[in-house]
Structures are given as structure tokens and as C-alpha cells.
Amino acid sequence: MKKLKGKVAIVTGASSGFGRAIAKAWAEEGAKVVCSDIRQEARQEGYEKDINLSTDEAILKAGGEAIFVKCDVTKEAEVKVLVDAAVKKYGKLDIIMNNAGVFTHMAKIHECTEEEYDFTMGVNAKGVWNGCKCAITQMIKQGKGGKVINLVSIGGLVGLANEPAYCASKGAAANLTRQLAIDYGPEKITVNGICPNYAPTAMCRDYYDDAGVKKFVEDATPIGRWVTAEEIAKLAVYLASEDADYMTGNLVQIDGGYTAR
Amino acid sequence: MKRLKGRVAIITGSSSGFGRAIALKFAAEGAKIVCSDLRKDADNKGFEKDLIVPTDEAISKAGGEAVFVKCDVTKLKDVKALVKAAIDNFKQLDIMVNNAGIYRGGKKVHEFTEEELDVCYNVNVKGTFFGSQEAVKQFLKQGKGGNIINIVSTAGLGGHPNQSVYNTSKGAAANLTRCLAVEYGQDKIRVNGICPTYAKTALTRAFYEDKTFDKMFVESIPLKRWGEAEDVANLAVFLASDESSYIHGDLVKLDGGEQLCRYSV
Numbered sequence: 438m439k440k441l442k443g444k445v446a447i448v449t450g451a452s453s454g455f456g457r458a459i460a461k462a463w464a465e466e467g468a469k470v471v472c473s474d475i476r477q478e479a480r481q482e483g484y485e486k487d488i489n490l491s492t493d494e495a496i497l498k499a500g501g502e503a504i505f506v507k508c509d510v511t512k513e514a515e516v517k518v519l520v521d522a523a524v525k526k527y528g529k530l531d532i533i534m535n536n537a538g539v540f541t542h543m544a545k546i547h548e549c550t551e552e553e554y555d556f557t558m559g560v561n562a563k564g565v566w567n568g569c570k571c572a573i574t575q576m577i578k579q580g581k582g583g584k585v586i587n588l589v590s591i592g593g594l595v596g597l598a599n600e601p602a603y604c605a606s607k608g609a610a611a612n613l614t615r616q617l618a619i620d621y622g623p624e625k626i627t628v629n630g631i632c633p634n635y636a637p638t639a640m641c642r643d644y645y646d647d648a649g650v651k652k653f654v655e656d657a658t659p660i661g662r663w664v665t666a667e668e669i670a671k672l673a674v675y676l677a678s679e680d681a682d683y684m685t686g687n688l689v690q691i692d693g694g695y696t697a698r
Numbered sequence: 699m700k701r702l703k704g705r706v707a708i709i710t711g712s713s714s715g716f717g718r719a720i721a722l723k724f725a726a727e728g729a730k731i732v733c734s735d736l737r738k739d740a741d742n743k744g745f746e747k748d749l750i751v752p753t754d755e756a757i758s759k760a761g762g763e764a765v766f767v768k769c770d771v772t773k774l775k776d777v778k779a780l781v782k783a784a785i786d787n788f789k790q791l792d793i794m795v796n797n798a799g800i801y802r803g804g805k806k807v808h809e810f811t812e813e814e815l816d817v818c819y820n821v822n823v824k825g826t827f828f829g830s831q832e833a834v835k836q837f838l839k840q841g842k843g844g845n846i847i848n849i850v851s852t853a854g855l856g857g858h859p860n861q862s863v864y865n866t867s868k869g870a871a872a873n874l875t876r877c878l879a880v881e882y883g884q885d886k887i888r889v890n891g892i893c894p895t896y897a898k899t900a901l902t903r904a905f906y907e908d909k910t911f912d913k914m915f916v917e918s919i920p921l922k923r924w925g926e927a928e929d930v931a932n933l934a935v936f937l938a939s940d941e942s943s944y945i946h947g948d949l950v951k952l953d954g955g956e957q958l959c960r961y962s963v
Contacts, residue, residue, distance in 0.1 A: 618920055618955040618957070619920050619955060619957065622920020622921045622954065622955045623920065623922055625921070627921070627955075633944075659880050659881075659882075659884065660883040660884075660886075660888075660946050661883060664944045668943050671941045671943070672941075672945065675941065680932035681933070682929070683923075683925055683926070683929040683952055683953075683954050684929075684933070684950075684952050684953075685920060685921060685954060686920065686955040686956075686957055687951045687953075689948065690945070690947070690948040691944050691945050691948075692944070692946075693883065693946050693947075694879040694880060694946040694947035697876040697879040697880050697948075698880055
């Protein structure tokens with residue numbers, strides 16, 4: 438039974454990694470997916486087996502429905518165009534996955550540049566803000582509720598060594614998630630966050646391929662292994678479905694017990 | 699598609715409320731259920747439409763497999779017998795749902811009696827601890843991992859007025875969940891907690907019917923409604939199944955956006 442039959446969803450950062458896995462999983466569950474990213478092709482540093490197909494192509498190939506819309510989430514005007522494109526193509530917007538995110542490199546704050554801070558906050562904090570604002574504006578207009586899901590990260594809940602800009606930006610996204618739940622609950626718009634730890638995606642290639650770092654994460658995680666993008670996608674399916682209608686303002690940790698200590 | 703096909707689950711406090719809804723939904727997803735409670739019959743203060751049918755019979759009627767075992771979770775020997783019953787009836791144990799819980803409230807810290815403190819701690823803490831211990835022992839013996847779900851409550855995450863014995867007992871259950879996660883992750887035993895807010899069950903019937911509390915509670919919840927046992931059951935299926943394979947040691951809130959408690963019993 439298709440859990441998202443008839444739903445229209447936007448996924449930002451959909452060309453690779455978590456966003457790609459989520460877009461595919463939602464399409465499999467019957468959703469029409471508007472894939473968006475700054476570029477259509479998958480990042481070549483990723484681990485996807487079908488990396489030569491863009492996400493929307495992979496969905497169409499599997500019999501689903503999807504389009505691609507180029508979008509720089511740091512620009513509110515482009516995000517509004519993205520939402521309008523979803524409505525123009527599919528008639529409405531039910532779900533948005535604010536997944537687009539960046540990580541520059543490991544450094545302590547006294548070693549970071551202003552550019553690094555602005556870039557990281559621009560995508561991870563402002564990008565999520567823009568996605569929430571534009572999607573919620575559309576959902577209010579429709580008057581039938583909706584679902585906003587933000588890819589936050591455990592970096593939004595706890596401090597991670599050598600990641601000051603990343604953690605600041607994810608903390609912003611985390612608390613925006615909690616705040617929006619309060620304002621839009623009466624409108625039946627739920628807002629939740631997904632908080633993974635490190636994952637084998639293009640973003641973390643340098644760490645996953647480094648035997649020392651790979652083992653460090655495995656040893657620090659009670660479950661003893663790294664997550665997969667598919668596991669993140671399964672949580673996104675639950676959160677987007679009617680089963681999770683009473684969940685809002687929640688940051689779901691999907692980290693193998695990393696933050697349980 | 700049966701997400702719990704072939705799995706055996708014990709649910710404590712399964713005669714009514716959350717436990718009943720979880721048992722019914724697990725069975726609908728293909729699991730064999732060991733129902734357990736102090737008594738077989740549903741609490742008649744509950745909201746279930748088929749109240750007069752005990753949970754195990756409702757499961758069998760719907761084509762599922764279930765047995766009922768009387769169990770007082772505050773007694774270790776009862777909990778041991780409960781796990782043994784799962785093995786005797788169904789040859790294995792895959793999922794343990796520590797749901798049995800009791801509530802005491804309406805008083806400030808300095809007004810509670812020792813008896814009220816003991817009752818809440820014995821059922822909500824000791825019962826969850828014993829259930830977890832015995833399930834873990836069985837899982838380690840089987841060597842194939844396992845799944846534990848503790849029904850905690852948002853009361854386990856914050857300070858709510860006038861129910862300190864309940865909140866401290868649930869706080870203990872919340873942290874037990876994290877400790878279990880840290881210790882048994884490597885053994886493929888996945889452990890999580892569910893933190894609902896007030897939902898329509900026998901346990902909260904009196905509050906639901908109190909028009910002052912009802913109004914105050916609903917106004918304080920962004921989604922403007924009480925929780926339903928069905929919401930908890932859907933989350934429990936997700937956490938018990940392979941769909942949540944990397945979620946571990948999480949206290950999952952299912953509270954309509956409650957965040958800070960703005961109501962008072």
C-alpha cells in the first residue's frame with residue numbers, strides 16, 4: 438500500500454546523498470517528487486550505484502513521477518520559484534524536505550574564515566528558513582495542512598569536534614523546527630527534523646574513506662556501524678505519512694545511539 | 699505488507715489503552731503477541747469501541763495469533779514467567795514493549811505519600827527495568843539481536859506541575875532507555891522510547907471529562923487535539939520494524955508539538 442499516494446513533495450539537495458534517497462523512496466510510495474538542487478547530476482564523489490542517472494531520471498525509470506528544478510536555497514526568490522513550479526506542475530504542495538546542506542572542512546573557530554561561516558549558514562540555516570517560509574506560505578493558502586521536514590543532523594543537538602560553523606547552522610535549523618511547530622500546529626502543518634550522525638555520502642567521502650575516521654565513528658556508535666542513506670529515507674517516509682500526523686516539533690535522532698550517552 | 703511478519707512480541711499492560719492498540723496493530727502486521735496485564739479484561743473507563751472483548755480474543759477474532767499471560771511487572775518472578783511463556787508458546791522473543799504504567803498526581807512534591815511514590819516507582823521504573831532485563835537475557839541467549847520499546851511519556855522529559863512522582867518515574871525510564879542503547883547496540887538489540895502526551899485512554903479518562911482541564915490542555919497543544927492510542931501504535935510498529943533500523947537510544951516525542959507543559963492537573 439502506497440503511503441504517500443497522491444502527495445506532492447519537494448526535496449532540496451535531491452541530486453545526491455540523503456536527498457536522492459528520500460526523493461526515490463517517496464516516489465516509490467506514490468508521491469510526485471519535485472527534485473531540486475544547484476545541479477541536476479549526482480555528485481561524482483557519492484556512493485550511489487546508479488550515479489550516472491540524475492535523481493529525477495532514476496525515479497522516472499522506476500515508473501514514478503518526478504521533475505527537476507534548479508534552485509539555490511540561499512535565495513528566497515529561487516525557493517519561491519521552486520514552490521510555484523511544484524504547484525504549476527502538480528497542482529499543490531503537500532510535503533517539503535529541506536535537505537540541502539553543506540559542510541566545508543574540519544577546523545576550529547579561530548581557523549575559520551568569515552566566508553566559510555557565511556556559506557555554511559547561508560545553505561544550512563537560511564536555506565532551511567527559505568524552504569520553510571515558502572512552503573508554509575503555499576500550505577496556508579491551500580488550507581489543508583502539510584508536512585515540513587528538515588534535515589538537521591546531530592550537529593544541531595550536540596557539539597561536534599572541529600565543526601563550529603556546521604553546528605551553529607544546524608542548531609539554528611533545529612530550533613527553527615521546534616518554533617515553527619508551535620506557530621503552525623493549528624493549521625495542521627507539522628514540522629519535524631531528522632538528526633543523523635555521519636553517513637557515507639558525497640559530503641562525508643573524505644571521512645568514510647579514511648580508515649581511522651571510519652573506525653572512530655563505528656566505535657563511538659553503539660550500533661557499531663555507519664548509517665545508510667536508505668535508512669534515512671525510511672524515516673522520511675514515516676514522517677511524511679499519515680502515521681506521523683501527531684508528531685510535530687520533534688527532532689528524531691537516527692544515529693545508532695551516538696548521542697544516547 | 700506485514701512489517702512484523704514472523705516476529706514474537708510481548709506487550710505489558712496490553713488489556714487497555716496504548717498497550718492494547720500496540721498489540722492489535724502488531725498482530726495486524728503479522729506478529730504473534732503475548733498479551734500481559736494484571737487482568738485480562740479491558741479497563742471499562744477506556745475509549746475502545748470493542749471494550750468488552752479482551753485484547754488477545756480481539757486479535758484471534760481478526761485472524762491473528764495471541765495468548766494472554768497474567769503478569770504483575772513489579773514482581774520479577776512474574777516477568778521471568780512472562781518471557782518463558784513467549785518461548786513456550788512461540789519458541790522465540792523478538793520484541794519487548796514495556797508499556798505497563800501507573801499514574802499518581804494532583805499533589806505537590808511535599809504532599810505525596812511514600813506509598814504513592816513506591817507505587818509509581820515499582821510499576822513505571824522497576825517494571826520497565828525487569829522487563830528490559832529479562833528480554834535482554836533472552837535476546838542474548840538467542841544471539842540474533844532484539845528490539846525493546848519503552849513507553850515513557852513527555853513527563854519523562856520535563857518538569858510538569860503536580861505530578862512529580864509520575865514524572866520522576868518516567869524520567870528514570872527515559873534514562874534506562876539510553877543506558878540500554880549504549881550497552882547493547884553491539885549485540886544488535888535496538889532500544890527506543892516513545893514519549894506521548896495525554897491521549898484518550900482509561901488512564902486519562904478523568905482528565906478528558908474535566909472540561910476545565912480539557913480546554914486548558916487542548917489550547918496548549920499546537921495540533922489542538924488529544925493524542926490517540928492509534929498514533930502511539932503506528933509509531934511503535936515503525937520502531938519495532940526494520941524501517942527504523944538505525945534509530946537507537948532515541949526518546950521519540952509524539953506530543954502534538956507540546957514542548958513546554960502549559961497545563962496543570
